Amino acid sequence: xxxxxxxxxxxxxxxxxxxxxxxxxxxxxxxxxxxxxxxxxxxxxxxxxxxxxxxxxxxxxxxxxxxxxxxxxxxxxxxxxxxxxxxxxxxxxxxxxxxxxxxxxxxxxxxxxxxxxxxxxxxxxxxxxxxxxxxxxxxxxxxxxxxxxxxxxxxxxxxxxxxxxxxxxxxxxxxxxxxxxxxxxxxxxxxxxxxxxxxxxxxxxxxxxxxxxxxxxxxxxxxxxxxxxxxxxxxxxxxxxxxxxxxxxxxxxxxxxxxxxxxxxxxxxxxxxxxxxxxxxxx
Amino acid sequence: xxxxxxxxxxxxxxxxxxxxxxxxxxxxxxxxxxxxxxxxxxxxxxxxxxxxxxxxxxxxxxxxxxxxxxxxxxxxxxxxxxxxxxxxxxxxxxxxxxxxxxxxxxxxxxxxxxxxxxxxxxxxxxxxxxxxxxxxxxxxxxxxxxxxxxxxxxxxxxxxxxxxxxxxxxxxxxxxxxxxxxxxxxxxxxxxxxxxxxxxxxxxxxxxxxxxxxxxxxxxxxxxxxxxxxxxxxxxxxxxxx
Numbered sequence: 167x168x169x170x171x172x173x174x175x176x177x178x179x180x181x182x183x184x185x186x187x188x189x190x191x192x193x194x195x196x197x198x199x200x201x202x203x204x205x206x207x208x209x210x211x212x213x214x215x216x217x218x219x220x221x222x223x224x225x226x227x228x229x230x231x232x233x234x235x236x237x238x239x240x241x242x243x244x245x246x247x248x249x250x251x252x253x254x255x256x257x258x259x260x261x262x263x264x265x266x267x268x269x270x271x272x273x274x275x276x277x278x279x280x281x282x283x284x285x286x287x288x289x290x291x292x293x294x295x296x297x298x299x300x301x302x303x304x305x306x307x308x309x310x311x312x313x314x315x316x317x318x319x320x321x322x323x324x325x326x327x328x329x330x331x332x333x334x335x336x337x338x339x340x341x342x343x344x345x346x347x348x349x350x351x352x353x354x355x356x357x358x359x360x361x362x363x364x365x366x367x368x369x370x371x372x373x374x375x376x377x378x379x380x381x382x383x384x385x386x387x388x389x390x391x392x393x394x395x396x397x398x399x400x401x402x403x404x405x406x407x408x409x410x411x412x413x414x415x416x417x418x419x420x421x422x423x424x425x426x427x428x429x430x431x432x433x434x435x436x437x438x439x440x441x442x443x444x445x446x447x448x449x
Numbered sequence: 450x451x452x453x454x455x456x457x458x459x460x461x462x463x464x465x466x467x468x469x470x471x472x473x474x475x476x477x478x479x480x481x482x483x484x485x486x487x488x489x490x491x492x493x494x495x496x497x498x499x500x501x502x503x504x505x506x507x508x509x510x511x512x513x514x515x516x517x518x519x520x521x522x523x524x525x526x527x528x529x530x531x532x533x534x535x536x537x538x539x540x541x542x543x544x545x546x547x548x549x550x551x552x553x554x555x556x557x558x559x560x561x562x563x564x565x566x567x568x569x570x571x572x573x574x575x576x577x578x579x580x581x582x583x584x585x586x587x588x589x590x591x592x593x594x595x596x597x598x599x600x601x602x603x604x605x606x607x608x609x610x611x612x613x614x615x616x617x618x619x620x621x622x623x624x625x626x627x628x629x630x631x632x633x634x635x636x637x638x639x640x641x642x643x644x645x646x647x648x649x650x651x652x653x654x655x656x657x658x659x660x661x662x663x664x665x666x667x668x669x670x671x672x673x674x675x676x677x678x679x680x681x682x683x684x685x686x687x688x689x690x691x
Contacts, residue, residue, distance in 0.1 A: 184472045195661065238660065238662070295501065301560055373652045379650060381573055385574055385575070387568065414658040
């Protein structure tokens, strides 16, 4: 057995990779390395769009559609965007087409208590809660929020909330932000909010989702996209509130380095095995 | 005295460790965490769905019936259709469930088809019509890649018409054009899949990091205890086998 094959055997054990991955994640969190991150052009473009196009008193609809496991990827984006919007004097209507949206919204509010401090519920922001119905619900909300839901997440009648007297349909909003861990949600809003009403959409997506929804951004059906934890960290830098996104960056860098090293080793072992079996006359 | 908050935090840290322990080997604590997760998730989803129904329809219908019957009476229709879904458990009335499913599918299809041709076809095609000459070389290169890979990928999936190379005959220029686009399509898709795979790793690692930061680091004692228990549960059957 050649040396490359025995090395391959050791590297084949998934336990080794998982252990090294765990170490590469935990170590930089315990001892931060402080690797600097640059703000990408894509994140800066989103920041600039909000900065240049939204005026004080503007209205934003914010779809919260991600489960608890995806908090780390999307919550930094949601919190940083919320802070930016509040700082700009915008009013936000949150809603969720997923039942778990209620849980993650409350968790987000607890984590970002400082962002919501001084903001009055009903006047500066509203949470509609879970709106059942998927794409049909998205279409219905675009036509009329009051016609779709009669009470908010906390049981208050929609017509009694001051903010909801200012907005009702898709065209009343200056921007719609979709933070989602599923591909379909983005398609719902492109089909039911952007195409019929031409409302600007902004995406905050998991890294894994980004390639699937990139065509919407490329076709200018969305004004921009924030991709995963990295974009969250960049946006946190831009709005000056460092949080979960920034705290994760060192671990992201080291774990990616590890994966890159393993990809290189895997390729070297694969090619050396192939060469040695060719020389030996094997398959 | 132990508070519910601390108990919950310990439990969540332990659950995370036990679920991740499957990466090493299936074990008793993984099974426990898995079953608890599935049960709790199903229960929670049902509770939230019922709460939504109660908040939007049942409670307003009881507390403010006048307002409800004048402004929100139409909620009764989906509620009836929802109840009809349960008819499939009856041998006699199972056919009633078909009406609920039919309405659901019809509404969904109708709403989607209203805008799909524009949103998913026309806009996507027009987005690939881009200038191939200009002053910015990076934009020009990107545009060329966009056009070539789009045509290449379409060529790859064009199963009906393709120029064949006749036995012994010299291939036609069309054959070479087809082959070139075909390979551009293959390599373009490979790059796309590579980006998708890289993003998958990024997301999974992101999940791991955030879960560590949110649940494990604040309750490190629970994490250590849960990890030791999982290690014992993995090693014990192996030792017994030997």
